Amino acid sequence: MKEQRVxxxxxTELFVLDMDGTFxxxxxxxxxxxxxxxTLQETGRRYLFFTNNxxxxxxxxxxxxxxxxxxxxxxxxMTSGDVMIEYLKHSHPGKTVYLLGTPVxxxxxxxxxxxxxEEQPDLVVVGFDTTLTYHKLERxxxxxxxxxxxxxxxxxxxxxxxxxxxxxxxxxxAAITLSTGKKPKYVGKPYPETVEMIxxxxxxxxxxIAFVGDRLYTDVAAGVNNGxxxxxxxxxxxxxxxxxxxxxxxxxxxxxxxxxxELLRK
Numbered sequence: 001m002k003e004q005r006v007x008x009x010x011x012t013e014l015f016v017l018d019m020d021g022t023f024x025x026x027x028x029x030x031x032x033x034x035x036x037x038x039t040l041q042e043t044g045r046r047y048l049f050f051t052n053n054x055x056x057x058x059x060x061x062x063x064x065x066x067x068x069x070x071x072x073x074x075x076x077x078m079t080s081g082d083v084m085i086e087y088l089k090h091s092h093p094g095k096t097v098y099l100l101g102t103p104v105x106x107x108x109x110x111x112x113x114x115x116x117x118e119e120q121p122d123l124v125v126v127g128f129d130t131t132l133t134y135h136k137l138e139r140x141x142x143x144x145x146x147x148x149x150x151x152x153x154x155x156x157x158x159x160x161x162x163x164x165x166x167x168x169x170x171x172x173x174a175a176i177t178l179s180t181g182k183k184p185k186y187v188g189k190p191y192p193e194t195v196e197m198i199x200x201x202x203x204x205x206x207x208x209i210a211f212v213g214d215r216l217y218t219d220v221a222a223g224v225n226n227g228x229x230x231x232x233x234x235x236x237x238x239x240x241x242x243x244x245x246x247x248x249x250x251x252x253x254x255x256x257x258x259x260x261x262e263l264l265r266k
Contacts, residue, residue: 002263005252008229009264014204015040016222018213019051019061021236023257026162029068030235032258037070039261047076048202050211052154052188052218054081054127054169055102075201080153080188081105081127083197085112087151087187092123098143100136100172101127126152126176126184128159128169137172141179150176154188156218160236189213190221195228212257214238216248224248233257 017023023033040047049072051061058077065072081101085108088097097114098121099106105127109116124140144150152173158165173184187193189211199206210229213219214236223230232250234240235257243253254260 005254006263006266008210008231008252009260011208012210012229013045013208014198014202014210015045015047016050016198016209016211016228017047017257018211018215018219018236019049020053021160021214022212022219022233023049023070024068025160025236028162029070030256030258032256032261034068034070036257036261039264043264046202046204048198049077050079050189050194050198051077052080052128052156052169053159054079054084054105054153054188055130057104057108058082060104078194078197078201080194081108083187083194084125084127084151084153085109085114086197087193088114088123088125092149095122097121097123097125098140098148099125099127100129100132100140101125102129102131105129120146121148124148124150126150126169126173128153128156129172132172137175141176144176144180144182150180150182150184152184152186154218155186156188156215158237160214165237189218190223190225192226194222195226210251212260216242216246216250220250221248224251231260233260 096117124143155170156168157170159168177183206227210231211223212231214233216238220230220232229251231252233254233256
């Protein structure tokens with residue numbers, strides 16, 4: 001079992017790392033995270049941070065990581081919000097959007113040339129809107145019933161914090177689905193739109209990529225379902241006992257990034 005896990009690590013050229021629950025928890029860096037990045041650099045491997053959390057911009061995450069002594073540039077991080085922007089530009093050019101999102105996400109959409117509107121839109125896009133109000137929820141449901149297409153940045157039901165879990169984008173979408181009878185199209189992990197964007201951005205073949213994270217249905221599934229590897233770390237949402245009845249089976253299970261780094265160094 002150990003040899004199989006080591007082999008998985010050794011064949012990987014690009015590690016796509018989840019953030020909250022994997023690299024840090026809330027405002028605190030998880031032990032061994034920085035050492036893991038150092039090991040990747042020393043062994044000629046690459047890493048890319050990818051978070052489904054669309055409440056913040058890539059720039060905000062770069063700043064947060066910098067406060068933890070992790071220094072990256074914009075080429076080393078992506079969010080589900082970034083994937084949604086690219087998806088809209090390529091698949092729905094010129095369409096109007098009613099957005100349930102934070103001011104930061106709205107700003108990112110506007111900078112990318114996405115036409116946001118408060119009137120009947122072509123599309124309703126739901127993100128992890130920590131500024132969600134009943135008015136926004138009501139308008140989204142009304143517009144979807146009136147024919148707008150329903151999209152969402154990611155399906156995460158809860159977001160981990162130091163104080164426990166809080167409702168995430170998937171929970172908002174569940175409420176909208178229950179009200180309207182319509183289900184959204186998601187584009188973040190584990191969906192192909194995310195994987196294709198990473199392939200295009202990095203040039204690494206999918207069989208040399210490992211998605212690493214603490215969630216089976218997003219992080220691990222992104223790899224397992226799309227021709228890459230899906231590696232689970234037990235520092236966040238998923239516990240070892242959850243694997244007994246899970247629909248998604250990770251290619252490898254590790255205690256933490258710290259253990260992954262130690263195995264690579266040996």
